[in-house]
Amino acid sequence: MPQDAIARIHAREVLDSRGNPTVEVRVQCAGGCCGRAIVPSGASTGKHEACELRDGDPKRYAGKGVQKAVAHVKETIAPALIGMPASDQSEIDRLMVELDGTPNKSRLGANALLGVSLACAHAAAAAQKLPLWHYLAGNREPSLPLPMVNLISGGLHAGRNLEFQDFLFLPVAARTYSEALEQAVAVYRSLGEVLRNHGFEGTLVGDEGGFGPRLENNEQAVEMILRALECAGLTPGKDAALAVDVASTHFYENGRYVLRDRAFAADDLTEMFHEWAEKYPIASIEDGMAEDDWSGWKLLTEKLGRRVQLIGDDLFATNPKRLARGCIEKTANSILIKLNQIGTLTETLVVIDQARAAGYRPVISARSGETEDATIADLAVATAAGQIKIGSIARSERLAKYNQLLRIEEHVSAFSRWQPVG
Ligand code: PGA
Ligand code: ZN
Numbered sequence: 146m147p148q149d150a151i152a153r154i155h156a157r158e159v160l161d162s163r164g165n166p167t168v169e170v171r172v173q174c175a176g177g178c179c180g181r182a183i184v185p186s187g188a189s190t191g192k193h194e195a196c197e198l199r200d201g202d203p204k205r206y207a208g209k210g211v212q213k214a215v216a217h218v219k220e221t222i223a224p225a226l227i228g229m230p231a232s233d234q235s236e237i238d239r240l241m242v243e244l245d246g247t248p249n250k251s252r253l254g255a256n257a258l259l260g261v262s263l264a265c266a267h268a269a270a271a272a273q274k275l276p277l278w279h280y281l282a283g284n285r286e287p288s289l290p291l292p293m294v295n296l297i298s299g300g301l302h303a304g305r306n307l308e309f310q311d312f313l314f315l316p317v318a319a320r321t322y323s324e325a326l327e328q329a330v331a332v333y334r335s336l337g338e339v340l341r342n343h344g345f346e347g348t349l350v351g352d353e354g355g356f357g358p359r360l361e362n363n364e365q366a367v368e369m370i371l372r373a374l375e376c377a378g379l380t381p382g383k384d385a386a387l388a389v390d391v392a393s394t395h396f397y398e399n400g401r402y403v404l405r406d407r408a409f410a411a412d413d414l415t416e417m418f419h420e421w422a423e424k425y426p427i428a429s430i431e432d433g434m435a436e437d438d439w440s441g442w443k444l445l446t447e448k449l450g451r452r453v454q455l456i457g458d459d460l461f462a463t464n465p466k467r468l469a470r471g472c473i474e475k476t477a478n479s480i481l482i483k484l485n486q487i488g489t490l491t492e493t494l495v496v497i498d499q500a501r502a503a504g505y506r507p508v509i510s511a512r513s514g515e516t517e518d519a520t521i522a523d524l525a526v527a528t529a530a531g532q533i534k535i536g537s538i539a540r541s542e543r544l545a546k547y548n549q550l551l552r553i554e555e556h557v558s559a560f561s562r563w564q565p566v567g
Contacts, residue, residue, distance in 0.1 A: 146228070147175065147176075147230060148175060148176030148178070148272055149175070149176065149178070149230050149231045149232055149269055149272035149273070150174060150175040150228055150230055150231075151173075151174060151175075151226050151229050151230075151231050151268070152173050152174055152175045152227070153172070153223075154170065154171070154172050154218060154219070154222065154226060154227070155171045155173075155219070156168060156169065156170045156214075156215045156218035156219055156257070156260060157215060158210065158211050158212060159183060159516070161185065161186055161514040161515060161516050161542075162352070162514055162515050162540065162542040163188075163513075163514045165186060165209050165514055166209055166210050167184050167185070167186055167211060167256065167514070168183070168184045168211050168214050168218070168254075168256045168257060168259075168260040169181065169182070169183045169260065170218055170260035170261050170263070171264060172261070172264040172268040173268070174231050174268050174269075174271075174272050176272060178268055178272040179268055179271060180231070180263075180264045180265060180267025180269070180270070180271055181264055181267060182260055182262075182263030182264040182267055182518055182520055183260070183516040183517070183518040184259050184260045184485055184518075185483075185485055185511060185514055185518070186256075186485070186512055186513075186514035187483070187485070187513055188301045188302060188352060188512075188513045188514065189300060189301045189302070189310060189392050189394070189459075190459075191436045191458070191459030191460075191462050192436060192459075193436060193459070193462035193464055193467060194249075194255075194462045194463075194485075195250040195255035195462075195485070195488040196247075196249045196250050196251035196254060196255055197254065197485065198211065198213055198214040198251070198253070198255070198256055198257065199211060200212050200213050213254065214253070214254035214256045214260075215257070217253040217257040218260060218261055221244060221253060222241055222244065222253065222258070225240060225241075225244055226241075226261070226265075230269070231265045231268040231269040232269035232272070232273070234265060234266060234269070234491055237265050237491075238258075238489035238490060238492065239491070241253070241258045241261060241262065241489065242258070242492075250488045255488030258488045258489055259488050262488075262490045262491070263484070266281065266490055266520075276553070276556070277520065278522075278523040278524075278526040278557070279556075280527075281523060281524060281527035281528070282526070282527040282528075283527075285528065286559065287526045287527055287529060287557050287559065288529035288531070288557065288559040288560060288561045289321075289550060289553065289554055289557055289559065289560040289561065290322070290509065290526065290531060290550070290561055291316070291319070291322075291325060291532050291533070291561050291563055292532075292534075292535060292547070292550075293313050293314075293315055293388050293429065293508065293532055293533070293534040294313055294314045294315075294316075294329040294332075294536075294537060294538060295311050295312075295313050295353045295354060295355040295535075295536045296313060296314050296332065296333060296336055296355050296356065296370055296373070296537065297311070297336070297355050297356050297357070297358065297360075297369070297370065298310070298311060298350070298351025298352065298353055298357050299311070299312070299351075299357075299366070300395055301392070301395055302351040302352040302353055302355075302357075303351035303352070303355070303357035304357070306357055306358065306359050306360070307363055308363060308396050308405065309389055309392070310390045310391065310395070311353070311355065311389065311390035311392075311431075312366045312370055312387070312388075313388040313389065313390070313429075313534070314328075314370065314385060314388070315385070315387070315388050315428055315429065315563060316329060316385065316563075317384060317386045317562075317563035318383065318385070318563075320560070321560050322554050322560050323551060323554060326538070326547060326550075328379065328385075329538050330538050331377040331378070331379075332374055332377045332379065332385070333537060333538050334377075335374075336356060336369065336370060336373035337356065338373075338376065339373045340356060340358050340369060343369065345359070345369075346358045346359065350537065350539055350540065352513040352514070353511075353513055353536030353537055353540070353543065354536050354537030354538065354540040354543050362405065362406070363389075367387060367389075367421070367425055367427075371387075371425070381426045382426035386426045386427070386428035387425060387426055387427045388427070388429035388430070388431070388454075389429070389430055389431065390431040390432060390456075390534075391430060391431065391432050391433050392431070392432050392458075392459070393414070393433060393434055394432060394436045394459045397435035402414050402435075411434060411438060411444055411445070412444055414433070414434070415433075415441070415444050415448050418430055418433055418448075418449060419448055422449060422453055428453065428454060428563070428565070429453065429455075429479075430445075430453055430454070430455055430456070431455075431481060432457070432459050433445050435459070436460050439470075439474060439476060442460060442471075442474075442476035442477060443474060443475065445476075446475055446476050446477060446478065447475075450475075451566065452565075452566055454478065454479050454506060454566050456480065456506075456508055457476065457477035457479070457480050457481065458481035458483075460476065460477060461480045461481070462486045462487070463480070463481070463482055463483050463484070463486035463487040463492075463493060463496050464496070465492070465495060465496050465499055468480060468496060468499055468500060468503075468505070469499070471505075472503040477505070478504070478505060478566065479505055479506035479507070479508055480496070480500045480505050480506070480508070481508050482496065482500075482508060482510060482530065483510050483512060484520075484524070485512065493524075497528050497530065506531060507528070507530045507532075508531070508532040508533070508534055509528070509530045509533045510534040511534065511536055511546060513536075515543065515545075516542055516545075517541070517542060517545045519545045519548075519549035521533065521535070521546060522535075522546040522547075522549035522550045522553065523553070526550070526553050526557060529559070529561065530561075531564075533550075535547060
């Protein structure tokens with residue numbers, strides 16, 4: 146038997162950063178090498194994502210157990226994969242998709258498939274004695290990503306204190322990854338102080354580690370961050386830019402975007418983003434329109450797509466068919482990449498290549514429910530994706546990825562500096 150032939154696949158239920166069960170998979174090869182991966186989980190999930198299989202038994206973890214998905218790994222997937230080379234990623238993933246047999250992986254669960262898919266990649270890298278980023282890069286030139294760092298959380302990540310979900314910082318003048326990270330920490334610290342000085346909560350954090358103050362409105366979040374940038378010695382618009390994840394799917398009701406004080410049609414909301422882009426150094430807007438509001442997306446892209454990075458998260462759901470439609474209809478100019486939205490590593494790599502070929506920027510992203518698993522850090526470097534969105538610089542499930550990038554930086558000198566749109 147070859148050294149990297151899959152000898153054993155084990156799965157178990159572990160907990161994520163919200164204390165919810167999730168799937169961990171361990172793959173062992175004939176030569177003794179192992180790979181392990183833990184699947185993340187979203188809160189503001191889109192309806193076009195692959196199915197995260199939960200037990201639905203109210204007596205365990207309020208129905209959120211994943212024992213069914215774990216059983217599918219052990220009883221259905223493992224027997225089919227034993228003996229295959231762990232490095233045959235595309236065949237492993239193809240076979241699992243076939244075994245599942247549904248369009249959204251609802252029979253076996255995308256959480257079951259992704260755990261196995263990633264654990265195989267880790268095991269294959271270990272068998273080749275390569276770090277994961279090196280193994281995944283293959284012939285590609287690896288590059289450290291620019292981090293897009295969460296500062297203030299709102300929406301479903303912080304008890305709906307604000308409508309918009311994330312207010313983020315882009316260290317656009319940083320020359321290295323570690324310099325970008327150091328700036329992020331400085332800005333985060335000064336934001337805590339700015340919030341406290343203005344009488345707001347500057348300690349409690351949301352699901353991704355961003356501050357979760359009860360501000361008056363979305364605009365006030367931007368104002369607070371601009372102050373924090375200045376306090377940290379950065380010049381907004383020159384060496385610091387802002388990004389927002391509007392996550393607008395989650396306040397879209399009957400064709401209108403419902404904010405606290407008023408409801409917007411897509412063209413009014415576009416106008417509001419346009420005003421923001423004129424007034425503030427906003428370089429990136431994610432999910433400015435809802436997941437199925439293709440005409441709203443078209444409007445937004447026509448108006449701002451030549452100067453602002455417009456990222457489709459719920460819109461594309463890391464799905465090749467949805468991205469293909471976006472390319473034809475010219476909606477957005479960037480795509481958020483979340484492994485568990487599609488469910489296998491191979492399909493994720495295909496979407497990244499598809500995006501690049503169409504001139505869309507891929508942004509590798511964590512979920513709001515995360516763990517110590519740092520696979521996305523290696524993935525971002527291996528694919529030279531350019532940007533990564535992990536969350537804030539607080540909470541260890543976030544730091545697991547930031548720290549992995551620091552380790553990789555000792556071996557990879559290339560860093561993807563910010564490229565303005567247009
Ligand atoms: P989620 O949030 O993981 O809760 O979906 C992340 C995002 O919307 O980018
Ligand atoms: Zn998002």
